Amino acid sequence: MTGAGVDTFELAPGYVMSRVLRGGWQLAGGHGEVERERAVDDMAAFLDAGVTTFDCADIYTGVEEMIGLFRERLRRERGEAALAGLKVHTKYVPDWSTLGSLRRADVEAIIDRSLRRLGAERLDLVQFHWWNYAAPGMAETAGVLVDLQQAGKIHLLGGTNFDRARTADLLDAGYPLASMQVQYSLLDARPENGLAALAAERGFSLIAYGSLAGGFLSSRWLGRPEPTGPFENRGHTKYKLIIDDFGGWELFQDLLGVLDRIAGRHGVGIPAVATRYVLEKPQVAGVIVGARYADRLGETLEAFRFALDAEDHAAIAAVLARRTGPGGDTFALERDRNGKHGRIMKYELNKD
Template identity: 35%
Template sequence: MTRVNDQHTRLSSDLRSALQIIDGDIVQAVQALKETKPDPQPDLERRLINLIKELGHYKRVHDKGDSENFEYPFRRGERQVNDVFKAIFPELAPPPAKSRTKTLMILNINTQSHFETFALGPYQFPRLLNGLWQLSSSSWGSGSDKRQEEELIRLVQSGFTAADMADHYGDAELVYANFRNRLSPSVRSQVLAATKWCVFTPPAKPLTSLFVLEKVKERYRRLGGRVELLQFDWYDYSCKDYLNILLELVRLTAIYPDLVSTIGLCNFDSEHTVEVCEYLIAKTGSVGIVSNQVQFSLIDSRPLQLMVNVCAKYGLKLLTYGSLCGGLLSAKWLGQAAPDIYSETLQLTPSQRKYHDMIMSWGTWQDFQSLLYELSAIADEHRVTLTNIATRWILQQPSVGALIVGTRLGVSSHVDDNLATFGFTLNAWDLDRIEALALGISRGKTRRLFSKLGDCGTEYRNEN
């Protein structure tokens, strides 16, 4: 009898996992459809309506069955399909259904005395942000709606009350909106959303004030409420339309503060960050923007060349990503041979393949191992993890407001490890040992990488 029960439990677990993967695949497929910006054709309308109907049919069958013990598996996919239908066929989308009143979650945010925050506009943001870019691909795994919510609860209760996402991170905005809008008002007001408007190709519509407002409203709609920080990413500096767009965005923060509160940049280099700030000062009398999100780590220290001084001059804060190199800056890789980045057995994530290339641009795999060994030794002295040391180094750099930590919602959790980052400070001897290996003698590695790749974000631009 025990064997039968064990087999049933294993079968149920395997089935849940399979359905969870399908749910994630629906999310990604619909996201891919949305990014093609399809025309609202009758055939597409029919196909989406049929998919919505099939998901609804499955939901009704599920609710009549063992719904208490078996979570409805397609909640994320259903939400994503409904959202894309609303975006493509706004005139056909039904009005929001009068859902049953949900019990609001009352959470206690228990921050420790050494928990670190910083001012960004009118808000206090934690110095570690929950990065939701893993929701942009199922390569990082797919968490169920329930498990994602459980992890968000744990993060917020521990003080990690802000998340970074973007318009192209799968269903990240919808996941965060669903969670945030179930919180009691007193807690909800403390849970902050930083998202992005990323322009990767020439806009198809004239760049009018109304166009900009519509784009902001789209982020507001997806988040189900105010955007505390909207970060703007632009594809080509030779097209100067970004200046007027940013001017309009800054104006919107004054006109509609409950729609969008503050504006930041994303992947802007130093020269064009200065250009933006000077343009806004000339037009409005103030800098207007509050931040720039850039790649910054012990491996990619290019911001130290120019960006940190630009930010200091204009009062901007850096929000950093890639600071742990997709998990390569961790004890897991200490003493390991250089990976075959396309190995089917190793199965590196897209981020790890990207940052492996960055390591090879910075130095050799042996150089990287030497850095890991030194970080490990310093970690032992502080009784923390190697990752804590790599994170702490970033937080102690000039102009850095926060580091964005990838959060694999519903798949894994590193809350306690992240909290340990705030419990110590690297001293001058620690910094000298780290920087001798990471930055090189007289910051030679930093300068060479800057010369090879260009300033922050250059690798993402479609420049001729």
């Protein structure tokens, strides 16, 4: 379905989300200075453009509160009905140190905190994450979330960064999984190593993040020498590692060159091509595009002005055939706390 120039997707019966989601990670700090008032004001531009679904998390410092402030302004200035079309996806990400010792009251307290921060009576979608598969209590914690859903505090339940086997475990335990949020891009095809097939088999959708690789998939980096760091934000630190796994800077430049030619054919920018590529993947409900402000909103919406044709796909495939990684299941590299991906993760952010 299409509305206001942005495609939509029915994630569950009667639950319609925009296929581009306004991401909130860049508002959480570590990505450059954030002008709070400007960021909240600009949320209206996304909503009015048809980007009706926002993504955030309990561990994105200050972001649930900012969206809550926007919801209150929207209610005050446009009336209660204006909130009906806005969907806010958040997460439940217990700290590493609490895994194995979580009580029902602990889980409910975090969900209640998200409700207060967002100024909502019910959370639209809660995406569950579990840092350490070896820690006991994952199934029990998921069960508490199901209980809270049945109590009316949560509409839909999803997950984030689970691999194929653990996603199957959640489903087999009766967790009503609507979606799994995963890193998925031209540079990172790990969801294709089993999770996407499971989604098709078991009837849940994928929501992709990292599809622009923290801004690396843009003309800004075309023809540039390889950066060595330190980087200006957390996203560049994270996604430069993915580029290294993909095949290195030279292959990445070859990919950017192909994307630039495709973008020129369709009269759009490289980010639109990168976003479109993921949107056209089977089982993908939507793509999260991170933004502090609305200054690049028009560039984001270009993804809905065209479709990739056979010539485009062939050119992209020729480059991807030379990639060397990243390999393995979804988020497996990041779960190794001693590896280069795991060492940059922050595991203890769910504090008041």
